[in-house]
Structure formats: C-alpha cells, structure tokens
Amino acid sequence: MAGPLDGVRVLDLSAVVVGPICTHVLCEQGAEVIKVEAPTGDLLRHLAGRGRSAGMNGKFLNFNRGKKSIAIDLKQPAGIEALRRVAATVDVFVTNIRPDAQQRLGVDADALRAAAPRLIHCSITGFGSGGPYAGRAAYDTVIQGASGVAGTFAASTGEPRYVPFLVADHTVGLVAAQLIGFALYRREKTGIGEAIEVPMFENMAAYIMQEHLGAASFRPPLGPPGDHRVLSPDGKPLPTKDGFVCISANTDAQAHAFFDAIGRPELKTDPRFAKVAQRVQHTKEYFHIRATSLGGRTTAEWLEIFDRMDVPASPYNTLSSLIDDPHLRAVGMVREEDHPTEGATIAIGAPNRFSGGNTPPRPPAPRLGADGAAILAQAGLSTDEIDALRHDGVLIEGMP
Amino acid sequence: MAGPLDGVRVLDLSAVVVGPICTHVLCEQGAEVIKVEAPTGDLLRHLAGRGRSAGMNGKFLNFNRGKKSIAIDLKQPAGIEALRRVAATVDVFVTNIRPDAQQRLGVDADALRAAAPRLIHCSITGFGSGGPYAGRAAYDTVIQGASGVAGTFAASTGEPRYVPFLVADHTVGLVAAQLIGFALYRREKTGIGEAIEVPMFENMAAYIMQEHLGAASFRPPLGPPGDHRVLSPDGKPLPTKDGFVCISANTDAQAHAFFDAIGRPELKTDPRFAKVAQRVQHTKEYFHIRATSLGGRTTAEWLEIFDRMDVPASPYNTLSSLIDDPHLRAVGMVREEDHPTEGATIAIGAPNRFSGGNTPPRPPAPRLGADGAAILAQAGLSTDEIDALRHDGVLIEGMP
Incomplete structure (x- = not known):
C-alpha cells in the first residue's frame, strides 16, 4: 500500500512552520521530502524548547517526521551549486525564503524551471507580489496581526491578541500543499510544471473576511463586520x-x-x-x-x-489529557515510538484515510544533515565532489 | 486562462462551513461545483446574520461564490434518485453528513462508486471510523473543545475558550480539498477513483499536538506540553x-x-x-x-x-480596517461587485497564483435552488421528469 503521492520527490528550502507543515503533509501522503537546512539547522530546532539533545526538541520532531535532512552552507557558491543539482532531480520545490533571496541564490522559479520544465515551484511569501507590501518579511504573528486574526479577539473581548498556536503559518502551509496537489494533477495532463505563489497575508485575510465580513459585505454596509455568534465572549466550553x-x-x-x-x-x-x-x-x-x-x-x-x-x-481536552484520549489511542493518532537517537517518544499519526492506499508510518525526524551525502550521491555527485564539499565546510553533517 | 481544476465537476452535499470551504477552494481553482441544499437551504443561510434578502447573508455569500445551487427534498425517494443521477455524472462527491445518513440515502462511497468507479468520494466526519467516538455528530465548537484548541487558551490565560472563528471547520475543509487534489492526481495515473475519510477530530488533534506536544513528546516527558513562547499571555499586538x-x-x-x-x-x-x-x-x-x-x-x-x-x-488591522487595507485593494482581494439579486457587495478575491493559468473571478453565490432544473437536465433528466419533481415538491426553486 502506498499513499497518493508515492513517487513524488520534493526539495524543501524552508524553515520553522509554514514550509515544514506543507512538506510534512506531502510526506505523509507518500512523497519523498528532502529538507535543506542552514549549517546551524532549521530555526525551529532552537526556538521550541527542550529535547534530549541539541536541536531535537518535540516541536521540531513533530513537524519533520519522515523527511531527509541535508545541511548546506548557501553562503558559499559550491553550496548553491550543490542545491541546484539536487533541484534538477525533483518534482516539487518548496521555499519560504523571500523572493529577492531566491533570486540571489538562483532558486527562483525562472531559474530552476529553465533547467527542469516539469518542476513545480512553490514560493510561500508574506505578501503577494502585486501590492505595496510585496517583498516584506513576515512571520506568523505579523500575519495574524495584519490579516484580522488578532482583530477577531478585539471584536470578541475588546483586546487584540494572537491565537495561541501558529494559525497563519499552519493554515497557509496546508494550503500550499493543497495547491501543489492541484499543480501535480495539472502536470499529469499537460506534462509541464509551473510556479505557484502563496502569499500568507492574502490567504489569511481571505479566511478572516469569509468568516467575519458579514453585514459589511454589502455596500453600503448593513452593519458592522463580525459574526456575533462566533465572536460571543461566551464562546467557551x-x-x-x-x-x-x-x-x-x-x-x-x-x-x-x-x-x-x-x-x-x-x-x-x-x-x-x-x-x-x-x-x-x-x-x-x-x-x-x-x-x-x-x-x-x-x-x-x-x-x-x-x-x-x-x-x-x-x-473538553487539555493539552495534557489530549495525549491520553481513548479515541486518539484507538485510531493510532497517539502511539509510543523509539527514535533511533532520541529515545522513547510519542508519535503523532496520520489523520486521513484513502481507500486507494495509504503511506505506512514514516520514520522519525532526522538529525541535522543526516542524509546529506546520500542525497548528493543520488543527485549524481561523485564521492570526490562530496568529500570536497565536506572538507570545505559546505556540507555539514551533525549539529556544530 | 483556466485554473488547475478546470473541467473537474464536484457534487457538494454539505452545509455550514467545513464542506462549503472545501468546495469553495475547488471552485476557485476551476472546478464546477453543484451545491445540494435542503428545501430550506444550507443552515448557514439562516445562522449568520443579516442580508438584503432572506438566506443571502454575507457569510453565506462569501463561502459559496461561484457555486450552482440545487435544492432537493431528500426525504422523498424521488429526491434521492435525482441526487444519485447527478452523482453519476461528476468527478468528486463531497459530503459532511454522518456515515449512517449517507448509507440511508445511498450516497455512501460504496453505493456511489459501484455506479461510477472513477468517482472520488470525500466524507468529512466528526470522528474517525476506527475509534470509540465514531459516528458522533460534530460541529466546530465540539471539535475545538475536544482537540485541544480550547485547551491552548487554558494553557495561555487560564481559561478554556474557542477561537473566535470556525478554525476546526475551516482548517479541515481546506485539508479535504487538499486530499481531493491528491486523489485527482492519483486518478490520472490509475484511472480509478477512491474514497477519502477526513475526520475533523483527528485532524485538529494532530494540528494541536504538532504545535504543542513539545516536551511531552518524550517518554517520560521532559516537561509539560505546550510551546511557552506561543502560549505567552503577552502574545499580542x-x-x-x-x-x-x-x-x-x-x-x-x-x-x-x-x-x-x-x-x-x-x-x-x-x-x-x-x-x-x-x-x-x-x-x-x-x-x-x-x-x-x-x-x-x-x-x-x-x-x-x-x-x-x-x-x-x-x-494591526481590525475587522473594519482590513476591508480598506491598501495592499488587499491593490492585489484585487477586496473589490466592489454587483450581485445580480442582492445589489452592491464586497467581493473577496482569490489569494494564490499559478503560472500555468488561474480561474477568472467566479460569479457571486446563488440563491436557493437557482440552478436546479438546469443541473437535472444536464444529468439527463427529461423536461417531464423535472416538471414532475417540481410538481411533487421534490425540486425547490427559491426560498420557501
């Protein structure tokens, strides 16, 4: 049995959550995902609390199950060249680095698709290219504040605040995976790839407006925006x-x-x-x-x-009681697993089922650069070339 | 120019938000979506505040752009038969009615796929079929409470509460569209459809655990669950x-x-x-x-x-200032539009861009049953058959 994306190969130059949840989903459905990391690793390896060893905290593990890791120094031209050689061998390229940095590295859609016309290039940006905020950096809280997510709390309880999870990153990452699926479908018909632009701000603004434009959807407005049932301060367990x-x-x-x-x-x-x-x-x-x-x-x-x-x-489940929920245990969403280097852990299962075949549980998340040499060899680099990259500090294998 | 799902036909037997946002996304990317409604219409037509006419409030309009509406009384056998005839002509069937009700109507995956082996059947449920909560009804707040969403607020500010938008419905609907895309991709390779089960609880529990299992991902736990940065009560604009x-x-x-x-x-x-x-x-x-x-x-x-x-x-944008955001105006996410029956409105644009072609803006949301006769004719029903359904009150055209 294999999932619907069996055979699809994905190169993932992204960090923290918005890109990693996108490629997590692709991986869960059968794709092979190659995670490209900076020499010090994905920022999430350092930003999210304790693990048993450096860079292997629970949040990182839970967003990166099943992926392969290659750590490359993209400040060196040989690193960029190595990345481009891997990119020439994949079906999908996902990144959330800013468009100007993509161009500087030569991994923008035009550059990569010139060498690989079947490539699907997915660029997750903060703000779309056609408006005045284009090119600005964005992280989850910036988008929550700009898109009205924080505004829903002001409309409900009087004070703007952020949802206590990365709702902008997480939602837009799921959408990016959705759009990649649609592009894969089209590629089967046309034989050619394409570039997808996924702006976080526009996606979350559409989301909040669909929910809450309400009476203000009419011109002149029939009333203030906001679905008052959903905004009720009594919206609680x-x-x-x-x-x-x-x-x-x-x-x-x-x-x-x-x-x-x-x-x-x-x-x-x-x-x-x-x-x-x-x-x-x-x-x-x-x-x-x-x-x-x-x-x-x-x-x-x-x-x-x-x-x-x-x-x-x-x-009502707290964050603690959730782990012991009997339904989640029964359906395999929460199970015990030994990580090869991190010891006993909780593994989160895959929630959805396809009658045409599902991907078996993927292996746990990788240590920094664990698969670098193998990935480069698969992309056609010789042992000598790989050794040179290692020697020059371009290829990093393990947390510094 | 056409979107990636151009030519895909979708039959949507769902209501409120989880199904409608799924098919909204499919529609936005080029699919033809036929929305099946009860004789009194989608509950969202009545649940979400004021419009200029009955059943045409802003929230309904914003989740149902571009769809066609057919209203059928499924309590009458002739209504079920008409629905099944339309189902035999589509690529994708989406529903969020409970599995036992699907079987009673003969629109479960086995029944519909027996007549149409290329059909992709997507069933959005509250709780997955393999666990003790299977078959239970679920709405957004039930899932927010069960899955730990409300628990993130308790961990942040001490009191469980719901996110002031339909985060469970909205997220799982986006995921369902994603999974349909993956199944369409696989169908291009295999030639056959499949059944997809999308349980809301499992999806949202996975979401919250990925975000917040944290130190409790390890056995024994290295600490309590929760990413304390994201849970900070100071997580505010x-x-x-x-x-x-x-x-x-x-x-x-x-x-x-x-x-x-x-x-x-x-x-x-x-x-x-x-x-x-x-x-x-x-x-x-x-x-x-x-x-x-x-x-x-x-x-x-x-x-x-x-x-x-x-x-x-x-x-920081409030719900009101969002509508006037200069970037959203510049990229076409917020524009003025005349609804053919509801007058001047705000239209929310499509956030994402495909280099291989995008769907032009879809027409506004339909009135109840506006397309019923045309849809039945397209499915091969004769004028006499359609007249009989109309006469017997099986086919409803307009709000009662």
Whole structure:
C-alpha cells in the first residue's frame, strides 16, 4: 500500500512552520521530502524548547517526521551549486525564503524551471507580489496581526491578541500543499510544471473576511463586520460540576433537545429561542443559558444525556489529557515510538484515510544533515565532489 | 486562462462551513461545483446574520461564490434518485453528513462508486471510523473543545475558550480539498477513483499536538506540553502611541535590530537576550520589553523604523480596517461587485497564483435552488421528469 503521492520527490528550502507543515503533509501522503537546512539547522530546532539533545526538541520532531535532512552552507557558491543539482532531480520545490533571496541564490522559479520544465515551484511569501507590501518579511504573528486574526479577539473581548498556536503559518502551509496537489494533477495532463505563489497575508485575510465580513459585505454596509455568534465572549466550553463539556446546538432539533436535557422544555416555545433565526437574534441570552445550566451534573453525566438526546457534545481536552484520549489511542493518532537517537517518544499519526492506499508510518525526524551525502550521491555527485564539499565546510553533517 | 481544476465537476452535499470551504477552494481553482441544499437551504443561510434578502447573508455569500445551487427534498425517494443521477455524472462527491445518513440515502462511497468507479468520494466526519467516538455528530465548537484548541487558551490565560472563528471547520475543509487534489492526481495515473475519510477530530488533534506536544513528546516527558513562547499571555499586538503594531523578532539579527530600534543596544549583549536559546529561556522578560517599549512613537513611525532595520512588522488591522487595507485593494482581494439579486457587495478575491493559468473571478453565490432544473437536465433528466419533481415538491426553486 502506498499513499497518493508515492513517487513524488520534493526539495524543501524552508524553515520553522509554514514550509515544514506543507512538506510534512506531502510526506505523509507518500512523497519523498528532502529538507535543506542552514549549517546551524532549521530555526525551529532552537526556538521550541527542550529535547534530549541539541536541536531535537518535540516541536521540531513533530513537524519533520519522515523527511531527509541535508545541511548546506548557501553562503558559499559550491553550496548553491550543490542545491541546484539536487533541484534538477525533483518534482516539487518548496521555499519560504523571500523572493529577492531566491533570486540571489538562483532558486527562483525562472531559474530552476529553465533547467527542469516539469518542476513545480512553490514560493510561500508574506505578501503577494502585486501590492505595496510585496517583498516584506513576515512571520506568523505579523500575519495574524495584519490579516484580522488578532482583530477577531478585539471584536470578541475588546483586546487584540494572537491565537495561541501558529494559525497563519499552519493554515497557509496546508494550503500550499493543497495547491501543489492541484499543480501535480495539472502536470499529469499537460506534462509541464509551473510556479505557484502563496502569499500568507492574502490567504489569511481571505479566511478572516469569509468568516467575519458579514453585514459589511454589502455596500453600503448593513452593519458592522463580525459574526456575533462566533465572536460571543461566551464562546467557551461550558462548566459542569467537575469540569467542562463542549456542545453545539444550532438546528432547532438540537436546541430543543438541549432545552429538554436541562429541564427547561418551556424554552422550546419561547419566542426568543424557538427557531434558529430567533436564537441568532438572542445569541447573548441563549449562550448565557447554556453557560449557566450545567453545574448540577458531572461531565460524564451530561455526555451520556446529550448522546441519548442527539445534542452534539464532547469532553473538553487539555493539552495534557489530549495525549491520553481513548479515541486518539484507538485510531493510532497517539502511539509510543523509539527514535533511533532520541529515545522513547510519542508519535503523532496520520489523520486521513484513502481507500486507494495509504503511506505506512514514516520514520522519525532526522538529525541535522543526516542524509546529506546520500542525497548528493543520488543527485549524481561523485564521492570526490562530496568529500570536497565536506572538507570545505559546505556540507555539514551533525549539529556544530 | 483556466485554473488547475478546470473541467473537474464536484457534487457538494454539505452545509455550514467545513464542506462549503472545501468546495469553495475547488471552485476557485476551476472546478464546477453543484451545491445540494435542503428545501430550506444550507443552515448557514439562516445562522449568520443579516442580508438584503432572506438566506443571502454575507457569510453565506462569501463561502459559496461561484457555486450552482440545487435544492432537493431528500426525504422523498424521488429526491434521492435525482441526487444519485447527478452523482453519476461528476468527478468528486463531497459530503459532511454522518456515515449512517449517507448509507440511508445511498450516497455512501460504496453505493456511489459501484455506479461510477472513477468517482472520488470525500466524507468529512466528526470522528474517525476506527475509534470509540465514531459516528458522533460534530460541529466546530465540539471539535475545538475536544482537540485541544480550547485547551491552548487554558494553557495561555487560564481559561478554556474557542477561537473566535470556525478554525476546526475551516482548517479541515481546506485539508479535504487538499486530499481531493491528491486523489485527482492519483486518478490520472490509475484511472480509478477512491474514497477519502477526513475526520475533523483527528485532524485538529494532530494540528494541536504538532504545535504543542513539545516536551511531552518524550517518554517520560521532559516537561509539560505546550510551546511557552506561543502560549505567552503577552502574545499580542504591541501598543504604540496611537494604536498597535505587530512584529516578529526571532532570529538574533532581528532581535538585535529591535533592541537598536528601541534605543537599548546594551540588550544585544545581555546574557538573557543575546542568543535565540537565551531569549527562549527568558521569553517572559523578552516579551515584556517588547510590550512596553513602543509607547513613545506612532505606529507609522515604528513601521518606518522597523522596515529600515529589517525587523518583520506590520500594522494591526481590525475587522473594519482590513476591508480598506491598501495592499488587499491593490492585489484585487477586496473589490466592489454587483450581485445580480442582492445589489452592491464586497467581493473577496482569490489569494494564490499559478503560472500555468488561474480561474477568472467566479460569479457571486446563488440563491436557493437557482440552478436546479438546469443541473437535472444536464444529468439527463427529461423536461417531464423535472416538471414532475417540481410538481411533487421534490425540486425547490427559491426560498420557501
């Protein structure tokens, strides 16, 4: 059994999260991913807390499973030349370095596609090339602030803040993988590759506007932007006797079942709550009832009741309890694994299933430069050439 | 010019956001998307605030651009039969109805693929079929609570809450489109379709664990889960004299430039802040300095300074200011458009660019059932058959 991208080869000149999650997904579906790192390694090796050895923290491991690592000094011309020789042998090139740096290294779309017309070149940028912010550097928080992500918190609770995970990096990386899939599909029909430009700002601004342009989608606006149901400051797991429970009761059938469950059947005919349009008008009161009605029973009791009455509900998981969730264990999303150099770890599984075949679990994430010599040999470099690169400090094998 | 999915036909039996954002993306890249709605329409037509006419609010418009709408009563056998006839003519079938309901309607993967072996069937579920929560209903908040999304807020500020946008629906819908692209690629090679299962819980749990398993990735854990930099309660746009600015300063070069910019060059050699590993250890102090150092100048002044010194930075956008952002206007992400029935609106553009061809802007979102008769005729139903469906209230054309 093999995943849908079996046989696709990807060269990944990216770091931190936006590029690595893109190529993680490609790898999970069967692609071979060659990760190009700077001599000191992907910044994420240093930015994300403790591991058992330098540069091998948990966050790095979890975004880089199954990849091969080559560490090259791209400040030396021989390093650039080595990179270009590998690039000539792959199907897909992914990078999140700025367009001017791509040109300086000769790894922009025009340069690489001139030598390899079937190549799909994916450039993840901060801001699209057609507007005044083009070429500016961007990281997750910059994009969260510019695109309205932080603005959703201001509209909800009064204070702008960032989502406590890298939502811009992570989302746009997933989108980049999606676009590469579409380009691979087109290449099967046309025989030629192409260049894809994936600007983070535009993607996240579209995302937030789709969610929250709302009444301001009309000219003149019918009201301020923002979906007030989703922005409700009461948008929280609901407190029970011993914890929290998470519910959704949007349809009339679900809302009525909820009112029955909490022993308030009269609300089913209350003109504020009987129909979906009425509940949308009275979101504040409806959410207040939900937030203050569950204190008399435990989470387990409520889950049993909601399950029986067909109100969508689930337990609330903390970051710690998630690891022990019985469903995640049962489906193989959380399993124990020995890393060849880092010892016992938790491996995160692949969430999706293809009837036409799935990729078997990939090996754990690589140490810096672990596969450099093999990758260069596969690209046609001789043993002497590789030795010279090693000798000149162009090829790095292991954390300095 | 045409997008990479030009010629692909998609039948979409989904509602609210997780399915509609999936097919929105497919449509944006050139696919023809047929949206199947219940007689009263997609729940999102009623759940998301005001429009100029019933069922045509801004959120619905922004998730359903370019689609065709057919409204069918699937409680009547003739409605199911009509749906199955359309399904036999498409490349991709997307649904988020529960597996047992799919079987009852005969639109599960086995049933539809028996009649159309090239069909790609994509089932977005709440929880994967292999675990104890299989078959349970799920909506965005249920998944945010179960998957650790709400738990990231508890780890950051002490209180579990939901992200104020539909991050589970939106993310998993983007992933579903990605997986469909991979399956289309494989179909070009094998000639046969396949079934894809996309469980929301597993996808979002993987997402949060990749971000935050951290030190708990090791057995025994090296520490509690959570990337403390990203969970910092100071993870916010930084206050200036007249507003906020968003920055990122992760590399040594960026952090040193930031210290110079705020007139505190001595911090460049401070053992707490000189190197990335030291700043990670002293995140709290570092973030505190960032949050309290910018009050003396305006946002515009800081942006000019940060631009000059190569510190990634951007203005902070509210939901309102986003619409007027000059970059978004310049690249066509925000433009004025007349909806044929709803009047003057804002249209959100397509964020990504393919050198091999892009889809021209799609028409605005449809009214309920606007294309029903044409879709049935295209699937081979005769005028008499269509009239009979109309007469029996199986085919609905317009909001009741």
